[in-house]
Amino acid sequence: MRLRRAPLLTLLLTLGVSAADARVRLGESLPAHPWTAAEREVVVVYSHDCGDLGDLWDAVLASGLPVRAVNAEGIQTPAPAGLRAWDGEAATAFARKLRVGAYPTVLLVQGGRILNAWEGTFTGQLE
Template sequence: MPGMKRAPLLTLLLALGTPDAGARVRLGEALPAHPWAEAGREVIVVYSHDCGDLGELWGAVMSAGLPVRAVNAEDVPAPAPAGLNVWRGAEATAFARALRVGTYPAVLLVRGGRVLNAWEGTFRGDLGITPGS
């Protein structure tokens, strides 16, 4: 997608499962403290002001039929689609850092408060689920 930062090689290798004690977002990991009630399966988009145009990304996650959480990290306000309650400020940035997000935007597929899948700067619109399932 235009405007998305490219993941460094190390982040890509970590995302593919290369073991490392300092790994980025880990599958199965519980979410850090956040302000919303968990909703079974949900999508969390962690982004910053310098991600560029995220129109396609927002369209893809909004069409998945799951609750979408917007986390605007790094203390500079950036827009999200109308109707989304955006979490901003120091706590949102702390959330992203506690998850060890390495590249924005990051899209997390979550179930029961645990990360099922994560895309850091590489999301192409497919969450790997059937909408409504």
């Protein structure tokens, strides 16, 4: 029998296994954004040169939390069906105010503050 993780636990494990050093500061408030904040949400900041993010989107969407897609750096790249990506200069300014060091960056946000951050290439492996 194969052990299955709960979607939120899977997301937390994904965020906790980081090969990159996040420059985003935990505990800080999110910069201004165009969406209505939820109590707990996931923010994915990505750009056109991230490659295939299918596995990452699957893990994030399986969390059951509201997901916000931020497409930075000026080249439109679609988010998965059902998600509307915020893009343009304001989205890039948002990423820079966060001090994103690598795309994609996934933020777990609670009460408007960054609870956890993960930056870098997602391989689909949690362990």
